[in-house]
Amino acid sequence: MKLSTFHPDSSEEVIDLYTQVFGDAEGESEGKVIGHLVSEILTTTKPEDLFGFVAAIDHQIVGCILFSKLTLANNTEAFILSPVAVDTSHQGQGVGQALINFGLEALKDKGVELAFTYGDPSYYVKVGFKPISESCIKAPLILTYPEGWLAQSLTGSEIEAIEGESFCVDALNEQSYW
Template identity: 50%
Template sequence: MSSEMIALFTQTFSDSEGEAEGKTIGLLVGDLLTTTPEQELKGFVAKQGERLIAGVLFTPLSFENGEVGYLLSPMATLTECQGKGVGQALINFGLEHLKQQGIELVFTYGDPNFYSRVGFQQVTEAQFKAPHTLSFPHGWLAQSLAGELTPIQGSSSCVQGLDSPAYW
């Protein structure tokens, strides 16, 4: 499954952002799948028959005060399957799974217009510090799976695969 997952992300990001970005995200997915402890990595896929058409990964985002949320990154839906609700349904499935496991906070770094459709809202680094300086602060998003968003003071850290300023 990991080679299929890497291929999905590489192709999707190559189509939308160019070949170099596709390779970068493919490598990121490979790193996340191989370096993140199995019990911490939450991955979900959507298939059409035997074909993988969408995937999303969630990994821990730990705060200085001991609180742990999860970070949705990355997410991909094959270009020809976009605009049909597949990605949103997959994210909602993943969020429900996290909620059932007692996870209360989920973050992502992406397009507010897309992620607001699945419950995310823009937050600031004053509310929740990202692991690295954000190149697009308006893309820092969060949602509470247990009520209201309550800011957390102090720094945060992510898993090894995402721990590079290049992704932020």
């Protein structure tokens, strides 16, 4: 398996991957919703506000993760991981964890201080995320599943409370995703 930085030449392949994976996991219409979300993230986010990473086997992309900028009130450098997809037939083989760890290392090298995600804590604790309260750092939209608000420090320091609002990129700024 080869892990690498996402390149826009692979946009179509990556959108198809998300559509297929979420279609298999949660039904065809959810697959289309997430495929559309990924397309919006890739086309509307400023390049400096987006990091993508892919896992490939025999030149075929079998996993993808996207991190987009989360603007915090005190300007701590932060990104949010969302969404994540591993090809249905390659799930449960460590691809997701390897890809997320690879992405987090790359973010650390770029000076990113905090990584967030919003998902199943039982999965994301495996790659270092921990539940975080909104009284510590507010989410950008209303959380329908507050247990899924997760973060990790990439600097080795403890996460400190930040007062004020947080803002995500436009593509994620849609209540139905939260």
